[in-house]
Amino acid sequence: MPHADRFLTVRRDPHSEEVLARGGDPQAHSVLQRAGLVPVVRVHETYHRAPAGLAPDEETRLATAAVARLRTAGYHVDCDAGFETDARPVSYLPLGASVAHLAERIRTATTTEEAADALTELTAAHDGVLAALGDILAATAEFHEGLGDAADPHIARRLRYLADERLHTLRTDLCHTRNALADRHAPHPGRSTCTEQVPATERERSAVCACPPPPRTALAPPPAVAAGPRR
Secondary structure (H helix, E strand, O other): OOOHHHEEEEEEOOOOOOEEEEEOOHHHHHHHHHOOOEEEEOOOOEEEEOOOOOOHHHHHHHHHHHHHHHHHOOOEEEEOHHHOOOOOOOOOOOHHHHHHHHHHHHHOOOEHHHHHHHHHHHHOOOOOHHHHHHHHHHHHHHHHHOOOOOOHHHHHHHHHHHHHHHHHHHHHHHHHHHHHHHHHOOEOOOOOOOOOOOOOOOOOOOOOOOOOOOOOOOOOOOOOOOOOOOO
16 A cells, blocks of 8 residues: 555645645655645645636646646545546656765765765866856846845845855855865775675685675663662
8 A cells, every 4th residue: 555645635725715735745745846836834734735826727727737747756646626637747857866866976985085076066166066056046136136026136135145155155165075085085984895706715605795794783781770778
């Protein structure tokens, strides 16, 4: 039986008439956002709604697209009859998957050079991930400067502050970390690459590999018994 997080509902609320999607895990939430819905974070729940100000037929179109995308991703969706669809759109790996792959490279790195190579994709001065993020913040700030609402200039200034101060600090620290790792030229003492080869000098030919056994975890001593007065 599928896990409970694989079930979602997409329905029009009978009281508010809002199109609401409930349930799912973080991956499902990403699918809903890419379908055009807006997340609403509450104390005990995160659900998604259609953007404000849409006509009912446009809300139906978004909800139907969300149902199709969720089912393409393998989720079980219970929805209103008006949102039912047999469409299964082609799904592609999101851009974030490429960045997440860097974390996997670091988790499996066995030397400081390997870890530094992965961090370089983040910290490269011209075309690294953080440089691109800075460009995105700047472009979004420029977009808000011309929107015309009273709060838009404040949002633009906030975005530029994030790019110039917060992102700059993050980028500086990660660059320092990457450069320090590049200079160390050391294997990670807790990680090694197993070749699964038995050396010719090994007498026990039934051995699987020459890797040393993992260190045994020392058992914690039992708690001391509190001494009390004898009776």
